[in-house]
Structures are given as structure tokens and as C-alpha cells.
Amino acid sequence: MEIIATVVENMGLSVQALQEPASSAFNWQIISMIRHSDPTAKLVLLVLLFFSVVSWAIFFSRYLLFARARREGDSFLRIFRKSRKFSEVTVICEKLPNTPLVAIFQAGFSELNYQIQVAQTSAGQGLSLNAGETPASGRMLIRNLESVNRAMLRAESGEINRLEKLLGFLATTGSVTPFVGLFGTVMGIMDAFQQIGFQGSANLATVAPGISAALITTAAGLFTAIPAVIAYNYFLNIIKNISAEMDDFSMEFLSIVEKNFT
DSSP states (O other), X not given: OHHHXXXXXHHHHHHHHHHHHHHHHHHHHHHHHHHTSOHHHHHHHHHHHHHHHHHHHXXXXXXXXXXXXXXXXXXXXXXXXXXXXXXXXXXXXXXXOSOHHHHHHHHHHHHHHHHHXXXXXXXXXXXXXXXXXXXXXXXXXXXXXXXXXXXXXXXXHHHHHHHTTTHHXXXXXXXXXXXXXXXXXXXXXXXXXXXXXXXXXXXXXXXXXXXXXXXXXXXXXXXXXXXXXXXXXXXXXXXXXXXXXXXXXXXXXXXXXXXXXX
């Protein structure tokens, strides 16, 4: 048993010793092919590197933004549903700047407060009160609930545009970079065939190095495009969920207004 264990251990070490040089040689071979590639391929690789770096920067920045938006949105909803007056909710709005629910609430509250001020002025009640507070003379009414809804819809549209900012670059990266990489490959293959014509030889040793170097740009294009497409679809799904949450909050806000101010 000890002999078998020793043989297995030696075999494992031998396989590891073979794998490490092979992997290292493969990496150095790729670097060598990039170094000896034609200027067009190097330019294509630089372009793809730019798209890749910017795409990953957008991914991390948007991911952190959406994480904060969801966390602050949950906090805002808890406070909103516990508060008895809209004026109490405005106090915490500045502390939650990342959730779009704050902007929608502020738009609806501003329009509601404006209509109440107009109603008070028309009735000659003097100084206006905050929306959500009822004067001693009785219940306060607003004239147009639809205008409150329109104000919240405008705010929702603006927030969706804010959340979708920079996502267009991810879509562009996912759709364009494979073709950029393919362009580099086509140019590299053309150069390889030109070298074959100059040397007058078409054997595998002559063709393979040029074609393998040309295919690096296609691989780089796919390496850049695939994460960008995944990130773009992932963020679109998050925005869809946030948009549904904004619609639900708008209906909840309008229901409260309709019950208390119409």
C-alpha cells in the first residue's frame, strides 16, 4: 500500500510539473504572438482593451449604484408607510439620494402642496400649510389629481433615464467588439497569405503562425463582448424591477392623496 501511495504521489507531481510548464509556455506564446503581430492587429487589440476597461468600470459603478438604490428604497418605503404626514417623509429624503422613490415622492408632494397653496389663497386663508396637514376649518381639497399623477410620471421618466445612463456603452460594446475583432482577424489572414505569396511556400509551418496570431483579435473581441452583454441584460432586468416598484409607489401615493385630499 505504501508503494502504491508513493507511485500515485509521484504521478501527481509529474502531471503537475507537466501542466505548469505547458500553461506557462502557452501564455508566453500568446504574448509572443501579440508582440509579433502586425500593426493593424495591435491597433485592434488596443481598441478592444479600451472597450473592455470602460465596460468593466461601468459595470462596477452601476452595480454599486443599483445596490444602494435598492437598499435605500426599502428604507424609504418603511419610513413612508409608518409616517402619518407627508411633511414627516420629506425630512429623510436628503439622506436617501440614490433611490428613485425619493424623486417621485418629492414631485408628487410638490404638486400637491402647490395645489393646496392655490386653494388656500383662493379661499383667503392666509399662510399655507404643508401638504398632509389639515387646517382647523376642515378638510383640505385639491382640484386636479391627474396633475399630481403627471408630475410623478415625469419624475419617474427622469429617474429611469438616470438609471440607464452609460448602459448604452455596454450595448455598443456587446454588438460592435466581435466585429472589431473579426476585422483584425481578416486583416491578419490577408497579411499571412501575402507572406505565403512572398515566400512561395504554402505548407503548414508557414501558414499556421500567421493565422493563429490573426485569430487572437477574434478571441479578444469575444472576451470583451460577452461580459458586456451579460452585464447589460442584468442591469436591464434590475431597472425593470425598479420601474415596477416606482409604479407601485406612485399608485400607493395617489391612493393616499385621493382618500385625504379629494
